[in-house]
Amino acid sequence: MAIDLLLLIGLTISAVGSILKRDMVKAAIALALTSVILSVLMFRFSSPLAAVFELSVCASLITVLFMSTISLTKPLTKEKEEKRMPVRAWHIVVLPTLLIVAALLLTFVKIPMDFTAPPAVPSDVRSVLWNNRQPDLLGQILVIIAGFFGVLVLFKERLFRADRAEVWTQPVRSMSVLTPKESDAVGINSVEVREGTNLGEPLSRKS
Amino acid sequence: MASLLIFVPLLGIISLNLPFGSLRRLAFPFALTLSFAQAAASLFLPIDLWNRPLPSLGSLGSLNLVVDRLGIVLLLSIAIAMFAALPVGWLTIHEESKRFSFVNLLLIAVMGMNGIVLVRDFFSLYVFLEVTAVASFVLICLDRDKQGLEGGFKYLVLSAVATALMLTAIALLLMTTGGTSFAEVAAALRFHSPNSLTRIAIACFVGGLCIKGGLVPFHGWLPDAYMSAPSGVSILLAGIVTKTTGIYTLIRLVTGVFGYSSQIKSVLLFIGALSIVIGALAALGQRDFKRMLAYSSISQMGYIILSLGTGTALGIAGAVFHLFNHAVFKSQLFINAAAVEEQTGTRDMDALGGLSARMPITGATSVIAFLSTAGIPPLAGFWSKLIIIIAVWVAGYRTYAVVAVLAGLITCAYFLSMQRRVFFGTLVEKLNSIKEANVAILIPEVVLALITIGVGVFFPRILNSFILPIHGVLG
Numbered sequence: 307m308a309i310d311l312l313l314l315i316g317l318t319i320s321a322v323g324s325i326l327k328r329d330m331v332k333a334a335i336a337l338a339l340t341s342v343i344l345s346v347l348m349f350r351f352s353s354p355l356a357a358v359f360e361l362s363v364c365a366s367l368i369t370v371l372f373m374s375t376i377s378l379t380k381p382l383t384k385e386k387e388e389k390r391m392p393v394r395a396w397h398i399v400v401l402p403t404l405l406i407v408a409a410l411l412l413t414f415v416k417i418p419m420d421f422t423a424p425p426a427v428p429s430d431v432r433s434v435l436w437n438n439r440q441p442d443l444l445g446q447i448l449v450i451i452a453g454f455f456g457v458l459v460l461f462k463e464r465l466f467r468a469d470r471a472e473v474w475t476q477p478v479r480s481m482s483v484l485t486p487k488e489s490d491a492v493g494i495n496s497v498e499v500r501e502g503t504n505l506g507e508p509l510s511r512k513s
Numbered sequence: 514m515a516s517l518l519i520f521v522p523l524l525g526i527i528s529l530n531l532p533f534g535s536l537r538r539l540a541f542p543f544a545l546t547l548s549f550a551q552a553a554a555s556l557f558l559p560i561d562l563w564n565r566p567l568p569s570l571g572s573l574g575s576l577n578l579v580v581d582r583l584g585i586v587l588l589l590s591i592a593i594a595m596f597a598a599l600p601v602g603w604l605t606i607h608e609e610s611k612r613f614s615f616v617n618l619l620l621i622a623v624m625g626m627n628g629i630v631l632v633r634d635f636f637s638l639y640v641f642l643e644v645t646a647v648a649s650f651v652l653i654c655l656d657r658d659k660q661g662l663e664g665g666f667k668y669l670v671l672s673a674v675a676t677a678l679m680l681t682a683i684a685l686l687l688m689t690t691g692g693t694s695f696a697e698v699a700a701a702l703r704f705h706s707p708n709s710l711t712r713i714a715i716a717c718f719v720g721g722l723c724i725k726g727g728l729v730p731f732h733g734w735l736p737d738a739y740m741s742a743p744s745g746v747s748i749l750l751a752g753i754v755t756k757t758t759g760i761y762t763l764i765r766l767v768t769g770v771f772g773y774s775s776q777i778k779s780v781l782l783f784i785g786a787l788s789i790v791i792g793a794l795a796a797l798g799q800r801d802f803k804r805m806l807a808y809s810s811i812s813q814m815g816y817i818i819l820s821l822g823t824g825t826a827l828g829i830a831g832a833v834f835h836l837f838n839h840a841v842f843k844s845q846l847f848i849n850a851a852a853v854e855e856q857t858g859t860r861d862m863d864a865l866g867g868l869s870a871r872m873p874i875t876g877a878t879s880v881i882a883f884l885s886t887a888g889i890p891p892l893a894g895f896w897s898k899l900i901i902i903i904a905v906w907v908a909g910y911r912t913y914a915v916v917a918v919l920a921g922l923i924t925c926a927y928f929l930s931m932q933r934r935v936f937f938g939t940l941v942e943k944l945n946s947i948k949e950a951n952v953a954i955l956i957p958e959v960v961l962a963l964i965t966i967g968v969g970v971f972f973p974r975i976l977n978s979f980i981l982p983i984h985g986v987l988g
Contacts, residue, residue: 439636439637440577441577441578441637441640441641442636442637442640444519444628445625445628445637445640445641445643445644447523448519448523448621448624448628448641448644449640449643449644449647451523451526452618452621452644452647452648453647455614455617455618455621455648455651456647456650456651458614459611459614459618459651459654459655460651460654460657
């Protein structure tokens with residue numbers, strides 16, 4: 307019981323850390339740590355299958371995806387980082403702290419377990435999933451499709467970042483990729499040049 | 514047969530997204546046809562046929578998806594809101610790729626809502642609630658502007674809180690009752706008096722649904738989301754999404770699973786009355802057309818919850834009838850707002866005036882929607898509000914009935930103010946050259962207005978075929 311409580315506190319701390327960290331890599335690692343602690347808790351709560359899925363998908367696969375995405379982006383300068391993510395730690399830690407304190411206090415309160423738990427029916431997870439929970443699987447497919455469109459709508463590459471107001475007038479080589487030096491010169495992190503664009507002419511900001 | 518409501522749109526999305534460019538052009542006609550088909554099936558297909566399995570689909574044709582009279586009302590409302598949102602969204606979203614994404618996400622949201630109406634299991638209900646929520650987040654953020662992203666983020670955060678509450682409730686119900694299907698949980702609650710854990714579970718689930726439904730005091734996300742979303746998305750959100758994810762689910766679970774304890778009644782009556790009053794008062798002070806309509810939605814949903822809280826057959830019938838009417842007249846009001854914004858470029862009611870001279874159809878249909886919202890006879894809204902007030906009065910909650918009547922006066926006040934500021938009075942000089950909205954917007958405006966008038970005028974017939982059978986949800 308004490309170990310579970312410690313793990314839950316550790317889980318909360320690493321989850322809050324993943325929000326507060328400005329460095330994206332550290333935030334992704336904190337999130338992975340959260341998933342690892344959660345899978346340990348799941349093992350302790352006699353759910354090995356759920357723990358394995360949590361470990362393999364959330365802690366491993368998702369972290370790899372995050373790291374791959376982060377590696378494709380240029381890190382923000384310190385000034386831009388501070389401008390975008392000002393420290394508001396005391397706002398964010400209040401609620402998790404209150405929840406932890408409330409959970410600790412509840413351990414001293416006797417919650418009346420005045421019910422008779424129905425007998426657990428042993429069943430194979432695979433047959434339960436495929437035979438009994440078909441609507442849930444259908445729903446999962448729909449969520450994945452919705453997520454696909456979410457990524458398409460929210461993260462599709464733009465010609466210019468929305469916060470840039472300048473017109474790009476720098477002449478560049480006729481290649482589709484800017485070197486880091488050229489990116490720094492015009493102050494943008496990445497650019498996608500469409501086929502047929504005349505790179506010698508000033509380009510207007512995409513509305 | 515009911516499973517077709519999910520499989521047909523799913524196959525449609527898969528087909529439309531195949532790498533043949535010409536198929537994209539079929540997105541809008543496909544979605545529109547689907548809305549007509551769902552409406553027609555809801556009106557004319559007998560319930561036995563809905564619940565017949567389809568052997569040709571194998572096990573996929575016999576999923577545990579059930580249609581009853583309450584479900585029919587919601588399926589019809591979903592179809593009407595879809596019909597209203599599609600042409601407005603298609604016209605007001607100017608980028609082709611965004612328009613295509615809009616149709617796809619709308620179909621996903623509709624599948625999610627159809628699933629919510631059809632399932633009879635708590636965990637499946639949660640899954641389809643999430644399907645609708647994810648599609649809604651992305652739709653709100655479709656324009657990727659600061660306001661839209663802020664509105665979508667607020668919805669995301671509060672929806673996550675609601676989800677956490679609902680999952681906690683499902684876990685507790687599984688622990689105490691041994692199952693997650695509505696029948697199992699209802700039987701367990703009926704034969705064993707609810708213990709403290711079950712009460713906590715019910716409280717958590719009802720709390721989560723109140724957040725989803727945007728009821729006071731959990732309504733923080735709603736005005737921003739409705740206001741900042743693109744016009745077609747606002748119609749969908751206000752017309753049906755919050756009703757299906759929050760209000761309908763509350764009706765289904767309270768009447769069919771949790772049952773009416775004195776605590777549930779008190780909570781529903783209080784939250785309903787609070788939403789009516791706070792929503793109406795907040796709407797009074799708004800300048801933004803859509804924001805005013807958002808607060809008005811909160812107030813009108815309060816009437817539905819107030820009626821549900823009575824626990825009587827008349828109260829439940831009134832709640833469901835007002836849910837349907839609200840889906841119609843609120844969708845229409847948001848279409849009117851979209852028309853005004855598209856033609857004038859603004860939603861600031863203080864910058865508008867005299868628009869009915871240049872936009873007579875939009876003006877006339879907005880008057881019909883406003884009169885129905887305010888409960889003026891002989892329109893549909895009058896009858897549903899009358900039933901609600903009678904149900905609340907007869908059940909003995911006379912103070913709540915008086916509050917509901919007085920709040921109706923505030924409803925009249927803010928809508929009269931809106932009409933005077935936007936459609937009547939002297940036409941603002943810079944708006945001299947504006948024209949009536951595009952026919953793609955006028956058609957749903959007129960159709961919804963006709964539904965509002967028709968349901969009101971033919972109320973006696975609807976009473977027998979529509980309202981009285983609904984009370985059968987009590988068993």
